[in-house]
Amino acid sequence: MFESLPALATYCAIMSGTPGPNNVMLATSGANFGYRKTLPHLLGINSGLFALTAVICAGLGAVFTRYPVIHLVLKYAGAVYLAYLAWKLAGASLARGETAAKPLSFAEGAAFQLVNPKSWIKAVTIATFFMPPGIDALAGALLVSIVGLVIGFPLISCWTLFGVGMRRFLDSPRRLKLFNLLMGLSLVVLAVSLVT
Numbered sequence: 001m002f003e004s005l006p007a008l009a010t011y012c013a014i015m016s017g018t019p020g021p022n023n024v025m026l027a028t029s030g031a032n033f034g035y036r037k038t039l040p041h042l043l044g045i046n047s048g049l050f051a052l053t054a055v056i057c058a059g060l061g062a063v064f065t066r067y068p069v070i071h072l073v074l075k076y077a078g079a080v081y082l083a084y085l086a087w088k089l090a091g092a093s094l095a096r097g098e099t100a101a102k103p104l105s106f107a108e109g110a111a112f113q114l115v116n117p118k119s120w121i122k123a124v125t126i127a128t129f130f131m132p133p134g135i136d137a138l139a140g141a142l143l144v145s146i147v148g149l150v151i152g153f154p155l156i157s158c159w160t161l162f163g164v165g166m167r168r169f170l171d172s173p174r175r176l177k178l179f180n181l182l183m184g185l186s187l188v189v190l191a192v193s194l195v196t
Contacts, residue, residue: 008130008147012122016152020118021082021190023159025104028183030163031170033103038160044109045156049122050149052113056123057131057141078115079191085112086187122148 017023022045029038063070085104104112113119126148132140170176 004130004132005147008126008144009151011125011130012148012151013155015118015122016148017155017158019186021085021116021187022109022112022118023156024183024186024190025085026156026159027163027166028180029103030160031166031179031183032101032163032176034167035157035160035164037103038163040106041104041109042153042156042160044104044106044111045113046149046153047106048110048113049119049152050145051110052119053123053126053148054141054145056120057127057144058138074115074120075117076195078117079195081112081115082187082191086184086191 026038026042026045029041126144127141130144131137132143135143166179170179
């Protein structure tokens with residue numbers, strides 16, 4: 001049952017720690033709002049990915065295999081949502097009293113996992129290769145999802161802390177605007193890569 005645990009932990013570390021939409025958004029939010037204000041977004045991402053992985057591993061993945069059009073719809077919805085988030089993050093600012101600029105919420109971070117292709121790839125791969133044999137599907141789904149949760153949180157926190165560390169270099173409105181624009185553009189590139 002636990003033979004594949006090191007491989008699962010390694011896979012989760014690679015998927016959580018490498019660049020992707022979640023990590024780009026967290027770094028941008030960390031730079032603009034700090035760690036504490038980004039924490040709900042971060043927890044939303046981790047919780048949403050936990051729920052997605054558990055549901056896919058418990059058997060919903062078979063539905064997506066049988067009806068590939070669902071995958072296509074999610075792919076385009078994810079690209080559109082990434083483009084929206086790119087626009088939102090590119091306009092983020094440290095200016096006080098600006099009500100339009102605020103970090104994403106717990107619910108927004110969790111809901112984004114439904115259209116984040118990297119999260120789907122991670123969940124489907126875990127369901128395909130890392131489900132422990134010989135135990136109940138629900139227990140196995142919870143086990144692998146908890147591993148992903150425990151491994152993922154510190155790694156995505158590092159991306160937020162990277163953004164926080166960038167704050168001292170973004171001390172002028174011009175630099176901050178340029179940073180937000182570059183991070184927004186990287187989300188656009190990710191969105192385009194999803195549909196090509």
